[in-house]
Amino acid sequence: MTAFSDSNRVAVGQVGGPTAVINASLFGFLEEVLPRYEVYGLLDGLQGLAEGRLAPLSASTVERYRKASETPGAWLGAGRWKARTEEYVITLKERDIHRLVLIGGNGTMWSCLEIERLAEEMGYELAVLGIPKTVDNDLAETDHAPGFGSAARYVATIVRDISRDLESVRNFEAVRVLETMGRNVGWLAASSGYLKRRADDPPHLIYVPEQGLRQEEFLEAVKEVHRERGYAAVVVSEGLMPHENPLSQPLLGGVSRELAALVREELGLAARGELLGMGQRSHSLSVSLQDRREARELGREAARLMRSGTGGCMVALARISSEPYEYEIYPVPFERVAGKERTLPGEWVHSDHSIGEGFRKWLKPLVGEDLEAYPANLSEEIRR
Amino acid sequence: MTAFSDSNRVAVGQVGGPTAVINASLFGFLEEVLPRYEVYGLLDGLQGLAEGRLAPLSASTVERYRKASETPGAWLGAGRWKARTEEYVITLKERDIHRLVLIGGNGTMWSCLEIERLAEEMGYELAVLGIPKTVDNDLAETDHAPGFGSAARYVATIVRDISRDLESVRNFEAVRVLETMGRNVGWLAASSGYLKRRADDPPHLIYVPEQGLRQEEFLEAVKEVHRERGYAAVVVSEGLMPHENPLSQPLLGGVSRELAALVREELGLAARGELLGMGQRSHSLSVSLQDRREARELGREAARLMRSGTGGCMVALARISSEPYEYEIYPVPFERVAGKERTLPGEWVHSDHSIGEGFRKWLKPLVGEDLEAYPANLSEEIRR
Numbered sequence: 001m002t003a004f005s006d007s008n009r010v011a012v013g014q015v016g017g018p019t020a021v022i023n024a025s026l027f028g029f030l031e032e033v034l035p036r037y038e039v040y041g042l043l044d045g046l047q048g049l050a051e052g053r054l055a056p057l058s059a060s061t062v063e064r065y066r067k068a069s070e071t072p073g074a075w076l077g078a079g080r081w082k083a084r085t086e087e088y089v090i091t092l093k094e095r096d097i098h099r100l101v102l103i104g105g106n107g108t109m110w111s112c113l114e115i116e117r118l119a120e121e122m123g124y125e126l127a128v129l130g131i132p133k134t135v136d137n138d139l140a141e142t143d144h145a146p147g148f149g150s151a152a153r154y155v156a157t158i159v160r161d162i163s164r165d166l167e168s169v170r171n172f173e174a175v176r177v178l179e180t181m182g183r184n185v186g187w188l189a190a191s192s193g194y195l196k197r198r199a200d201d202p203p204h205l206i207y208v209p210e211q212g213l214r215q216e217e218f219l220e221a222v223k224e225v226h227r228e229r230g231y232a233a234v235v236v237s238e239g240l241m242p243h244e245n246p247l248s249q250p251l252l253g254g255v256s257r258e259l260a261a262l263v264r265e266e267l268g269l270a271a272r273g274e275l276l277g278m279g280q281r282s283h284s285l286s287v288s289l290q291d292r293r294e295a296r297e298l299g300r301e302a303a304r305l306m307r308s309g310t311g312g313c314m315v316a317l318a319r320i321s322s323e324p325y326e327y328e329i330y331p332v333p334f335e336r337v338a339g340k341e342r343t344l345p346g347e348w349v350h351s352d353h354s355i356g357e358g359f360r361k362w363l364k365p366l367v368g369e370d371l372e373a374y375p376a377n378l379s380e381e382i383r384r
Numbered sequence: 385m386t387a388f389s390d391s392n393r394v395a396v397g398q399v400g401g402p403t404a405v406i407n408a409s410l411f412g413f414l415e416e417v418l419p420r421y422e423v424y425g426l427l428d429g430l431q432g433l434a435e436g437r438l439a440p441l442s443a444s445t446v447e448r449y450r451k452a453s454e455t456p457g458a459w460l461g462a463g464r465w466k467a468r469t470e471e472y473v474i475t476l477k478e479r480d481i482h483r484l485v486l487i488g489g490n491g492t493m494w495s496c497l498e499i500e501r502l503a504e505e506m507g508y509e510l511a512v513l514g515i516p517k518t519v520d521n522d523l524a525e526t527d528h529a530p531g532f533g534s535a536a537r538y539v540a541t542i543v544r545d546i547s548r549d550l551e552s553v554r555n556f557e558a559v560r561v562l563e564t565m566g567r568n569v570g571w572l573a574a575s576s577g578y579l580k581r582r583a584d585d586p587p588h589l590i591y592v593p594e595q596g597l598r599q600e601e602f603l604e605a606v607k608e609v610h611r612e613r614g615y616a617a618v619v620v621s622e623g624l625m626p627h628e629n630p631l632s633q634p635l636l637g638g639v640s641r642e643l644a645a646l647v648r649e650e651l652g653l654a655a656r657g658e659l660l661g662m663g664q665r666s667h668s669l670s671v672s673l674q675d676r677r678e679a680r681e682l683g684r685e686a687a688r689l690m691r692s693g694t695g696g697c698m699v700a701l702a703r704i705s706s707e708p709y710e711y712e713i714y715p716v717p718f719e720r721v722a723g724k725e726r727t728l729p730g731e732w733v734h735s736d737h738s739i740g741e742g743f744r745k746w747l748k749p750l751v752g753e754d755l756e757a758y759p760a761n762l763s764e765e766i767r768r
Contacts, residue, residue, distance in 0.1 A: 017553060073549045
């Protein structure tokens with residue numbers, strides 16, 4: 001049936017930053033190909049492929065570690081690595097592996113394309129498949145990517161909760177600038193508005209990279225919200241302005257801390273900048289079960305495509321409807337994904353820094369139907 | 385029955401920083417005293433008491449807002465405020481209120497004591513009761529305080545998850561220094577070790593204010609863990625060393641960022657400092673149901689004491705046993721609580737920066753019996 005009848009070896013790896021559900025994709029794939037195929041796991045993603053560190057994964061090993069499908073982080077190890085594409089192909093060739101499946105984001109799909117092209121040039125038969133993964137949701141051609149739903153669920157709930165906390169201490173603290181992940185796109189920042197129902201509710205201002213931020217407008221908007229509400233909850237995307245890398249710079253922080261400093265200096269208000277941090281991509285109590293389900297399904301579908309001899313594409317989600325939520329999984333050629341970026345549509349985030357109803361409807365099935373906005377807090381009527 | 389038969393007015397307030405369950409205490413109290421008493425809510429805590437901003441809370445209002453008992457933040461407003469004790473008593477006197485109930489921490493119990501003493505000096509009959517609340521768990525004379533269990537649940541899960549994430553990207557990021565709340569005590573930092581089962585598991589090092597931190601020892605320990613495990617997850621309490629206040633200082637951050645900078649400079653390792661932030665005291669998805677239950681029970685018990693004419697004390701939790709978990713609620717005179725501090729017992733955090741089994745058993749019922757440690761990650765045997 002397959003084009004490579006003399007070898008049934010498969011390599012599978014996780015690449016880049018993990019998500020809370022990346023292991024569900026891996027286990028979905030493994031469950032579907034074992035024990036029929038001889039499977040090798042790339043240790044530490046592309047580094048393992050470059051260095052030939054591949055772990056044989058038997059059905060019994062996978063069964064023994066089954067619970068890992070529900071843990072965050074990458075079970076095989078992931079991370080960033082850059083080697084010449086040739087090194088990847090050489091490892092596969094040496095091991096007589098003709099099928100490669102990578103779970104990753106934008107950059108990973110680019111690597112998939114390069115590896116497949118080089119193998120073809122070298123005359124080495126190789127079928128490569130990609131499984132999408134990103135908390136930023138910047139992958140093109142898929143309605144959304146696994147990992148995003150859980151991150152959005154975390155962001156939507158924690159921003160609502162931290163803002164409610166702030167509201168009740170406004171005689172001491174006036175402004176919180178909360179920073180979400182999203183280096184180039186505002187999907188996660190926008191998700192912070194999901195549980196806002198009334199115009200007065202926090203978060204009061206959402207800034208996304210697609211719209212940018214002008215300091216004067218920002219300060220004016222914060223001032224106005226604070227004047228009206230007595231406090232201001234602001235959400236910004238980490239990719240909003242160039243800022244220092246926390247891994248290399250000792251004291252400078254993210255854009256949220258810089259903006260909080262600006263608010264203190266220019267408006268004289270007590271302001272705190274807070275990065276929502278690595279919990280966005282890992283907090284187990286915040287996982288969206290729908291997100292995990294889809295991650296697993298995409299892993300399974302990649303396995304089915306592989307068994308049918310298909311290569312050269314990423315499995316993607318196409319939404320059929322939002323209410324009721326229906327979708328299908330289909331393959332997209334790497335060419336249409338690699339190097340592309342999926343930005344937040346303009347109509348989903350307004351110029352007054354609130355989100356559109358269309359975005360809320362789109363997001364609902366991904367973060368979980370159980371989430372509800374809070375009732376209004378002790379009303380102004382009662383406060384006098 | 386009561387000593388103040390001519391007035392059935394009660395004032396109730398929330399003071400200081402809120403927790404995820406502070407409203408459960410308030411509603412527990414309100415449910416128990418309405419409609420028999422005429423209840424006034426202090427708006428914004430002691431500020432409302434000083435300024436005479438009291439909201440009448442009828443049974444129908446409370447019923448209408450019932451869902452607020454499960455939201456974070458303080459429903460009445462809380463925050464910090466400092467006025468002369470006299471101002472508080474004057475407001476009560478003007479309104480003919482002879483019963484005051486405050487939900488708060490250490491400082492609040494001190495205020496309770498002062499208010500009661502001054503009223504006595506002034507010949508004004510006043511019964512004051514306190515309901516404990518703190519995420520730091522630094523209140524004396526109570527086994528623990530509501531708010532802590534939920535914060536500990538958040539810390540235990542998110543540290544496990546962020547560490548598992550780090551483990552899988554160790555070819556790119558080596559060290560994470562995670563900072564918990566706890567200005568003077570290490571209860572929350574220690575809670576991060578709750579889901580660690582094997583010596584190899586993260587978090588590898590926990591630093592609490594009770595033990596302090598010596599830079600050379602810290603660097604040596606991080607270096608050693610990194611050498612052995614390939615990564616290091618470190619937890620520090622915000623109160624470990626004096627550091628800048630995020631509300632007033634623009635760029636300097638918490639102790640975690642300072643220590644991460646130290647690791648980068650002295651050990652040359654890629655290190656990230658991360659504050660676990662305000663989600664610790666507010667994240668609704670992380671609430672411990674037992675914590676919320678106890679918060680409500682303490683509110684109810686304060687109401688019962690009030691009805692019996694008691695004053696001068698805080699309701700406290702006494703643990704009878706951990707397995708099965710049993711406790712009772714009893715009153716403690718303010719004198720035994722005010723200005724005292726409950727530190728982490730020495731035997732519950734070891735000199736090698738791990739936590740003791742006694743602490744784990746003590747913590748279990750508070751964070752929820754459903755939490756489980758993760759199985760070992762892909763073993764070294766498989767990684768080779």
